[in-house]
Amino acid sequence: MKLASEEFDRISKALADPQRRAILQKLAVTGKLNCSDVHAFFDVSQPTVSHHLKELSMAGVVQREKQGQFCYYHVKSETLTAYVAELQRRLGLVAVQVAPRAR
Amino acid sequence: MKLASEEFDRISKALADPQRRAILQKLAVTGKLNCSDVHAFFDVSQPTVSHHLKELSMAGVVQREKQGQFCYYHVKSETLTAYVAELQRRLGLVAVQVAPRAR
DNA sequence: TTAGCATTTCGATATCTATCTATCCATCAG
DNA sequence: CTGATGGATAGATAGATATCGAAATGCTAA
Numbered sequence A, B: 001m002k003l004a005s006e007e008f009d010r011i012s013k014a015l016a017d018p019q020r021r022a023i024l025q026k027l028a029v030t031g032k033l034n035c036s037d038v039h040a041f042f043d044v045s046q047p048t049v050s051h052h053l054k055e056l057s058m059a060g061v062v063q064r065e066k067q068g069q070f071c072y073y074h075v076k077s078e079t080l081t082a083y084v085a086e087l088q089r090r091l092g093l094v095a096v097q098v099a100p101r102a103r
Numbered sequence C: 001t002t003a004g005c006a007t008t009t010c011g012a013t014a015t016c017t018a019t020c021t022a023t024c025c026a027t028c029a030g
Numbered sequence D: 001c002t003g004a005t006g007g008a009t010a011g012a013t014a015g016a017t018a019t020c021g022a023a024a025t026g027c028t029a030a
Helices: A005-014 A018-030 A035-041 A046-058 A077-090 B005-014 B018-030 B035-041 B046-058 B077-090
Strands: A062-067 A070-075 B062-067 B070-075
Touching: A005 A046, A005 A077, A005 B018, A018 A035, A018 A046, A018 A070, A018 B005, A018 B077, A035 A046, A035 A070, A046 A062, A046 A070, A077 B018, A077 B077, B005 B046, B005 B077, B018 B035, B018 B046, B018 B070, B035 B046, B035 B070, B046 B062, B046 B070
Parallel strands: none
Antiparallel strands: A062 A070, B062 B070
């Protein structure tokens, strides 16, 4: 999975907020939660949780699934994995893969 | 290398700004630059560059070295590597390492 | 349809921060 | 010492955003 520069920016910002990271981490360990569930874990208002979930969703690091009255969110590991890979690439933390020359 | 939660927060914030990431990336590929060098590469004022370098420095992702009149900055890969590892750990992107039981 | 809950949206506010100009401090060359 | 240059600091400002309470929307069940 390849990230566009714009997506990369958005993910970086999404991960910059501690509250949002906490929510994401909670989702990572519990698997799947709805907005109210998340709200129960943290000391912020429910609209704030909704806002953060939206940001995470827009960044593509969580997936939103509407099931009737509820809205379930779960982590999209592929995106996060791609983000980490891209971060490592940009910061020169990994050996650069050179594509074989076509001839 | 183990990162304190506070350091992790600071690094996340440091990496959230595109301009700062660009500076860091430039440092990563060139190895070592002073403030003026960095300034020459980007379209922001020298104080702004100084500010960003300070942020990066406070976050521990770059090292500052004063050499006479000049101030050289270079990437601290250990910190960045530790950051990425911690990020992966928190987001559940890696298998958890269990320490062997002492007996 | 109506009551009630889940979630989002709205509008406001306070804080944070990226950026600038102006200025100051330190070091080097003469 | 003096002027020039690298770099940091001070102070101001504009824009972003995390947060809230209130209201709107959407869905389910009775």
